[in-house]
Every structure is written in structure tokens, then in C-alpha cells.
Amino acid sequence: MRKIAWIIVVFACVSSAFAGIPDSKTRTWLSQTVNFALGKVSDNVSPPDGLPGAVIAARSRTNPDYYYHWVRDGGLAIDALIDVYKESKSKKQKELIRKQIFAYLDYSTLIQNVNTASDLGEPKFYVTGSPYTGPWARPQNDSPALRAVSLIHWAQVLIANGEDDIVKEKMYHAQLPADSPIKKDLEYVSHHWSDSSFDLWEEVKGKHFYTLMVSRRALLEGSALARHVGDIGAADWYALQAKEIERELQQFWDPARGYFVATLNRDGGIDYKNSNLDTSVLLGLLHGDMHDGFMPWDDKRVIATVYRIIQAFSEMYPINHRSEIPGFAIGRYPEDRYSGTSSDGGNPWPLCTLAVAESLYRYANVIAMKGDVTKAKEISEYADLFVERVRYHAYEDGSLSEQMNRYTGYMQSASDLTWNYAALLTAWKSTLALHTQ
Ligand code: NOJ
Ligand code: NOJ
Numbered sequence: 250m251r252k253i254a255w256i257i258v259v260f261a262c263v264s265s266a267f268a269g270i271p272d273s274k275t276r277t278w279l280s281q282t283v284n285f286a287l288g289k290v291s292d293n294v295s296p297p298d299g300l301p302g303a304v305i306a307a308r309s310r311t312n313p314d315y316y317y318h319w320v321r322d323g324g325l326a327i328d329a330l331i332d333v334y335k336e337s338k339s340k341k342q343k344e345l346i347r348k349q350i351f352a353y354l355d356y357s358t359l360i361q362n363v364n365t366a367s368d369l370g371e372p373k374f375y376v377t378g379s380p381y382t383g384p385w386a387r388p389q390n391d392s393p394a395l396r397a398v399s400l401i402h403w404a405q406v407l408i409a410n411g412e413d414d415i416v417k418e419k420m421y422h423a424q425l426p427a428d429s430p431i432k433k434d435l436e437y438v439s440h441h442w443s444d445s446s447f448d449l450w451e452e453v454k455g456k457h458f459y460t461l462m463v464s465r466r467a468l469l470e471g472s473a474l475a476r477h478v479g480d481i482g483a484a485d486w487y488a489l490q491a492k493e494i495e496r497e498l499q500q501f502w503d504p505a506r507g508y509f510v511a512t513l514n515r516d517g518g519i520d521y522k523n524s525n526l527d528t529s530v531l532l533g534l535l536h537g538d539m540h541d542g543f544m545p546w547d548d549k550r551v552i553a554t555v556y557r558i559i560q561a562f563s564e565m566y567p568i569n570h571r572s573e574i575p576g577f578a579i580g581r582y583p584e585d586r587y588s589g590t591s592s593d594g595g596n597p598w599p600l601c602t603l604a605v606a607e608s609l610y611r612y613a614n615v616i617a618m619k620g621d622v623t624k625a626k627e628i629s630e631y632a633d634l635f636v637e638r639v640r641y642h643a644y645e646d647g648s649l650s651e652q653m654n655r656y657t658g659y660m661q662s663a664s665d666l667t668w669n670y671a672a673l674l675t676a677w678k679s680t681l682a683l684h685t686q
Contacts (some may be wrong), residue, residue: 269684270617270626275633277638285647286677287333287342288668290326293667294349299376302349302356307663312590315663317373317381318356321449323667324395325536327353329671331402332678350403354419358430358604359398369437370392370446386447386518390438391460394467395536397434401470404431408477416478423480432483435471439466439490442496445516449529450581454517458501458509459529462537462544465494469539495543501530508554511582526561526584528601530554531608538611546612547619555608566597566655574641576634577606577655589652589662596661598653601638605670606635610679617683621625629683631660636676649673 283428293308295301296316304323307315334346356378365371365380365613368389373381404416420431427433442464448457468491474483501509503525511527512594534544534551544551563569563577578597585595617625642653642660649669651662 270613270622270629272684273630273633275636276680277490279636279673279680282647282673283333283677286673287330289665289670290667290674291345291349293326293665296376298550300356300359300378302352302354303376303378304353304667305376306668307666309663313663315666316376318360318376319373320392321372321389321395323353324392324399326667326671328399328402329674331399331406334406334675354400354403354430357400361430361433368537369434370441372451386451388446389449389451390441390444390446391449391463393434394438394460394463397431397438397467397471398463400431401467401474421478423478423483427516431471431474435467435487438467439487442490445514447480447489447518448512449532452519453512453515453522455512455515457512457529458498459511459533461494461498462533465491465498465652466537466539468494494601498544502550507548508557522581522582524561526557528558528579530582531558531604535604535607546608546615552612555605555612559605562597568597568655568658574638576638578602578642578658579635580639596655596657598652599649599669600672602635602639603676605680606632607676608677609635610683614679614682
């Protein structure tokens with residue numbers, strides 16, 4: 250009798266574990282929007298007047314001019330395409346994405362081999378492959394790390410598909426000085442991660458949580474790839490540098506302020522970012538996430554940072570005082586002044602608002618894995634509100650510009666920012682695991 254009771258208990262646990270967190274309307278919408286977001290990203294890959302594989306940050310050529318391949322935006326967009334590729338059941342869709350990614354590989358190889366003002370830390374290129382030579386924030390060392398991550402993920406897909414030969418021929422080989430695209434970026438990152446560089450917002454020079462998180466990921470995933478192709482010495486070196494980065498990242502916890510700060514050792518760029526509170530920390534946790542227990546989503550410091558960010562922006566933007574609109578619109582950092590065309594005041598951004606949603610989904614996922622499905626459900630429903638906020642301010646057809654006006658909520662600055670659609674795709678990807686908990 251007792252045995253039967255046990256079996257029932259065990260069965261109940263197992264079945265509840267497999268029931269997953271029920272899908273919400275918002276998460277159903279996210280999955281329905283994948284094709285739209287994918288189409289929007291694809292629209293900005295290989296522009297007709299440029300080289301195949303260039304990824305424009307947005308179509309807009311004036312106010313602001315975003316008609317460039319930013320290495321960061323390009324890497325993030327292509328990585329999101331790889332996510333879709335992995336989940337897609339459509340042969341036609343996969344073929345299309347495959348073509349775009351191979352073109353991106355060729356374009357990346359080309360821009361790595363042109364002379365630039367800041368070596369591989371060069372942030373933006375014309376669609377024709379030459380570097381932008383005007384004054385700009387240089388170097389931006391998250392860029393080669395993100396390019397490496399996207400290319401490594403593609404190499405992983407090819408390897409899983411038995412296409413090692415393509416990886417060895419076009420993407421990674423042991424040769425030094427490096428002459429293959431992934432190794433070139435890994436050599437640069439492994440030798441320059443502790444240099445001062447500009448942050449992802451292209452404004453502050455120093456050491457950044459974001460840049461270090463994505464550098465760590467590039468080096469650890471790169472180390473595994475190097476080992477796979479037999480480049481053992483490099484594999485050890487990359488892994489060693491990643492460990493050093495981990496130590497450095499701990500320094501960003503500010504116990505007095507109660508959150509992870511964005512920048513340490515500032516030595517250039519803007520100087521009015523007094524709070525050092527920045528959504529870039531969440532983006533760093535997201536884009537650097539290897540699900541390996543380093544800075545997990547239920548780390549008290551991480552949770553504190555997520556909530557401080559929500560709190561700061563919920564109080565400061567007028568559109569967040571309108572209680573009829575779900576969730577809150579989140580910006581880059583409280584002192585932001587960039588409005589897209591001038592510096593007359595910062596606004597909330599869809600990609601920052603989606604970063605909060607995605608952080609909460611991943612947090613919910615970790616909580617669910619530890620068995621507290623009720624709490625996980627609550628957190629994922631809270632996350633949904635931030636997705637709803639972005640939906641609310643989007644154009645009627647779902648299009649998203651870089652910013653949402655802080656007074657009116659209207660879309661503002663660069664229209665159809667590629668990165669926004671990549672953010673929709675990664676947010677969707679983060680919800681998938683919730684169903685299987
Ligand atoms: C352009 C950069 O892309 C943006 O991030 C920055 O805020 C403005 N310049 C102002 O410095
Ligand atoms: C400005 C953003 O601050 C930066 O992160 C981005 O790379 C460029 N715009 C292009 O989208």
C-alpha cells in the first residue's frame with residue numbers, strides 16, 4: 250500500500266514537471282511573431298547596394314544615419330537567425346538562413362582584413378566593406394567577441410551536421426598569426442579584454458560588465474571549438490583568460506548601491522552617468538549566458554540589479570505613470586540624453602524593455618527547474634507585461650523603432666532597428682524552455 254502511495258506521489262511530481270508553465274497570451278503572441286521578426290531581420294541583411302552578408306543596423310540614412318554594418322548589431326542579429334535555424338522545421342526557411350549566414354561569414358572575413366583605426370575593435374563599416382573613418386568611439390571590444398560568438402554558433406551547427414570540413418576550411422584553424430575568422434577574433438579578445446574600450450552604447454571608455462561578459466562567452470565557447478579541431482594550446486589559453494575575466498566581473502558588484510554597475514575605471518567618454526546603473530548589465534547577462542552556473546539568474550545580486558533597473562525607469566518616464574498600459578518601458582540608463590537625433594533627453598528603448606522581459610523569463614526558468622513552479626509562473630507573467638509594453642507602443646503593423654518617446658510612447662529615432670527584431674527572437678527563444686519545466 251505504502252509503495253503504491255509512493256508511486257502516485259512520484260508520478261504526480263513527474264507529470265507536474267512535464268506539464269510546464271502554461272503558455273500565456275503574450276508568449277503565444279511571441280511565438281506567432283517569429284516569422285515577422287525573422288523577415289524584418291532578413292530585410293536588413295545583404296542590402297542591395299552593399300556586399301552580401303552586410304547587416305545594416307537600420308535602413309535609415311539620415312536622422313540618424315544607421316546605414317552601416319555595426320559589428321555588434323550584426324553579430325546579435327545573425328546569432329538570433331541561428332536560433333531560429335535550429336528550431337525551424339521548414340527546409341526552405343533553413344536554406345534561406347543558411348545562405349545569409351554564409352554571406353555574413355564572407356563579409357566578416359573581409360572586414361577583418363581591412364586596415365582600420367582600431368584593429369578588430371573597429372565598430373562600424375560601410376555595407377561595401379570599408380571601415381567608417383570619421384571620428385567615432387573606438388575601440389569597442391564587445392564587437393569582435395559578439396562576431397566570434399555568432400560564428401562559433403554557426404560552426405557548432407555545421408559540426409552537428411557533419412560538416413567539419415567547412416569549419417576547418419573557412420572558419421577556424423590553428424595557424425598563427427591567425428588567418429581564420431573565428432581564431433582572429435579570439436586572439437584579439439584573449440589579448441585585449443583587459444584594455445580600456447568604449448561600451449556598447451559607444452559613449453563611455455573604461456572596463457564594462459557587458460564587454461567582459463560577452464568576451465568570457467566568446468573565449469569559453471571558442472576554447473571548446475579549438476579543442477574540437479585539435480588546437481589544444483589555444484583551447485587552454487582561451488579558457489585561462491575566461492577564468493581571469495570571471496574574477497574581474499565580480500568587481501562590478503557594488504554592495505553599497507546594491508547592484509552590478511556597468512563600468513569601472515572610466516578613463517574617457519561621457520562623464521555624467523552617475524548612477525552607473527545600466528540595462529547593459531542585463532544585456533551582458535543575456536548575451537553572455539552560457540547556462541553554466543556563472544552569475545545564474547537566481548543569484549541575489551542579479552535579481553537585485555533587475556529590480557533596481559525596473560524601479561529606476563518606472564519612476565522616471567512619464568509614460569510609465571500611465572497605469573492603463575501594461576508593464577514599464579525601460580531605457581538604457583537613467584542619465585541618458587540621446588534621443589536619436591540630438592542629446593535633448595533619453596527615452597525608453599524596445600530592446601532594453603525586452604531585455605528585462607527576457608531576464609525575467611530566464612529567471613523564471615531557473616526557479617522552475619528548482620521546483621517552484623508557482624513562483625516561476627508568477628515571474629513569467631510579470632515578464633509578459635514588459636513584452637506587452639513594447640507591443641503597446643509598436644506601430645500598428647508591429648514595426649519597432651529604436652526608441653519610444655518618453656512622454657507619448659510614440660516610436661522615435663531609427664525605424665526598423667534590426668537589433669529590436671533580434672531581441673524579439675531571443676525573447677521568444679527564452680520562453681521555449683518554460684513549456685518543458
Ligand atoms: C551615437 C551612438 O550610437 C549612441 O549610442 C550615442 O548615445 C550617441 N552617438 C551620442 O553619443
Ligand atoms: C546606438 C546604440 O547605442 C549602439 O549600441 C548600436 O550599436 C548603434 N546605435 C547601432 O544600432
